[in-house]
Amino acid sequence: MSVATRRAGPAIPADPARALSERRPLGDRGFQILALACGLLVLAILVLIATSTSQQAALWFSTEGLKVFSKTWNPASNQFGALSFIYGTAVTGVIAVVLAVPLSLGVALLLTEVVPYRLARPIVYVVDLLAVVPSVVWGLWGILVFAPWIQHIYASIGSAVTGIPVLENLFGPPTSGASFFTCGIILAFMITPIVTSLSREVIATVPAIDREGAYALGATRLEMIRGAVWPHSKGGVTGAVLLGLGRAMGETIAAALVIGSSPVITSHLFAPGYNMPAVIANQFGEASGVFRSALIGIGVLLFGITIIINVIARGIVERSARRQRGA
């Protein structure tokens, strides 16, 4: 230690930090402050979103009180209860996740464990193309092509389950092409790319030595995935799934076109419904006063829900990534 100091000798000034900062030009300091300001901009925007939209929504919260969570949404008689939209958001989000997760995990495992690198790249491009198709194009295709087509399938499933206790309540009539389930399917396609790429990143952090160890013990690929890959990556994959859920809940335009626009709370998944982003998008144009305040208020609730989901999900993803790096 002392040897090293002596070797560096007179080249080091008595107080290096101070001497350097004194020599630092003004432009250099300015650049740092500019960069810091741009970083802080993110926090500022998030705070501004929360405060400015809450301010616009205050009228709704103050006139309706706890009735904001009531079932009745009838702008004509000034009743603005958001419960049916919250319910719809939960239902469509869950359908989307249940459909998207097996697909995304399947593709992610295919990419990381099965196909060689040369083949994996084109597959990644193709899956990412799903994310390039704009939301409004999914909606247009959903309402003009997909809904009329799947309507017949719903109708035959609906008549097949009539009379069977639980299934009738879930899949029985009334059925419609534009429905909770159609919306869930379209949302599932839209979130598949992000869930796939995040899961793939997580799975790629599994140490090669774990994989090789499992293979060395004579495991098949499936046994290796269950014994070596899954225990390492289940935390991160949970985070990826939650992020997908957050995306599905906030997706607006596709949902607004295919959900059927009917503010009801029903267990029938093939029936038309409504969710939070869809009602804001569809009814904002004609709204004013308390009506408009209520729609912005639904946006505030949606913002709160997605922020909570994202914070939890990012926390899980980051923690599992850190643990992987440490291992």
Next chain:
Amino acid sequence: MTAITQDRGPDLREPAGWRRTKNQIATILMVLAFVVVIIPLGFVLYTVVAKGISIISVQFLTSPIPPIFAPASEGGIGPAVLGTLEITGLATVMAVPLGILGAIYLNEYGGKGLLGRLIGFFSDVMTGVPSIIMGLFLFSIWVVHFGFSGFAGALALGCLMLPIVIRSTYEMLRLVPDSLREGSYAVGATKSRVTMTVVLPAALGGIVSGALLAVARAAGETAPLLFTILGGLSTANPNVFSGANIAIPMLIFNNASSPYSGAQARAWGASLTLIVLAFLLMITARLVTARFSRYSRY
């Protein structure tokens, strides 16, 4: 002799029986998952191209928007094309430099401190904020005071792009090896100079490609514009800073629920335009990455 060669015990190279079968079933399911994912993609792209290609022409891309009941042969989507180019361009000019500077702060200055970690975490969280919230935000903070305008739409799209640009730029800056920075410090350069003339050029390919992908995403967004540019125009409003404006995604949204076949045809044509635009941006991004990737592979 033959009996001895055959009696070698179980074949150790391949697991036998049901374990092998289960493994094969799992592999088939993975391939099946990929097939199920590409079917809707192929279906959507096929429909958009098949229904949109016949209406696309120079006249379609430049003519004013006709009334919603007009047949497909009349008018076009000219004002929406102009609006999309103006609004997305303006959003890019605002969000990309700010996003790059934010990423510079995260990677070069405060990344490991508490504030840096906080900013990094919340910019990731911000990528998950629904785009409709950005629209409501700009409506609450801008439109209620200054009215609808293309600029309000650009601000909303900019808020959407900012965290995406920060994240992609940050990932690229992280790839630049420290030896480059140290080499520049050793010859006496200041930190800002090192960042601007050494670190940024080294990561330029990835940064540009990430920015282009953010632009592609923003160009297709409808929800942020719904509350900021109002739409409903038939002729172009070249003034981005005041008065209602129109963009391609808004036009598709308005026409999608219309019963008129002409309106639907224009929606398909506009969708094809939008997808081609997004694909061009994506291909450019890939080319830029391919062209410049050697600079980041030190």
